[in-house]
Amino acid sequence: MLTSNGYVLSSTPDRLGTLEPVPAADRGSRDALWERLDRDGCLLLRGFLDPDIVNAFRHYYFGRLADAGLREHGDGDVDQAALRRILFREIVPGLEYDAFCRQSVIVDFFSWLLGDDVHLHRRKIIRHTRPGDSGIGQATQAHYDLLYLREGTDDVLTLWVPLGDCPVSRGGLIYLEGSHRWVSAEEQSGVRKRPAASITADLPGLADDHDARWLVTDYAAGDVLVHTAHMVHAALDNVDPQQVMRLSTDIRYQRVSDAIDARWQNHWHNRDGL
DSSP, X not given: OOEETTEEOOOSTTTEEEOOOOOXXXXXXXXXXXXXXXXXXXXXXXXXXXXXXXXHHHXXXXXXXXXXXXXXTOOSOOOHHHHHHHIIXXXXXXXXXXXXXXXXXXXXXXHHHHTSOEEEOSOOEEEEEOTTOOSTTSSOOBXXXXXXXXXXXXXXXXXXXXXXXXXXXXXOEEEETTHHHHHHHHHXXXXXXXXXXXXXXXHHHHHHHTTOOEEEOOBOTTOEEEEXXXXXXXXXXXXXXXXXXXXXXXXXXXXXXSOOOGGGSSOOOTTSOX
16 A cells, blocks of 8 residues: 555556656667657666665765764654754755765766756755655655746756665655646646645545556665656655665756756755745
């Protein structure tokens, strides 16, 4: 049974499917990748990053937050004030996080894919989810990124990186199949022109409304997802039986020649208004 914010996802074949990776034959073809982005709205790239580098950053993250009581296995009390201080004053603006997000394999890939020099948005987000937390607001609700990025180009791409192994039970990212097409149509018609907000926490209801499947998969350290600003995605609840914390980061790259949303050029903070 899969849940998100306490809602139980339907497991019927018309509501739940598997997120398929980009085959090796297409990984080196820019045209093939853009065809997939146009068709699917996202790219699952297995083994894109060095898992040792990914796991080293995971170790760094939990090591820095140990003084606040945050542990990789999600047990014990957490000093929330200390957590916010370390996260937003030290980790988010720190050199270690910036270096991780600017690895040459990432920058070179986006420069190649976008056919231009690229810009990394300074507002970069790290999320951890404790096992057993459920209910509204615990998992990322259904949304698409353009809701929060309308003051820049539509052609911004998000890179979602699970920081460590993330089986389905640990609460990874999931995608609503074909959603980028109706989102694009609604954006063009002005239906979605409203203040930034998630679409809904009711993932099964959203799938019913659009007669679509949620696509899920297990992730290993080193896997990444690239998705467009129109693709609807959300996260599952962390129900990991081993009580392991889910950790991930999402960062955004775009062409330097395109319009840049100025609000995303400051470090992420829980009071940044976005």
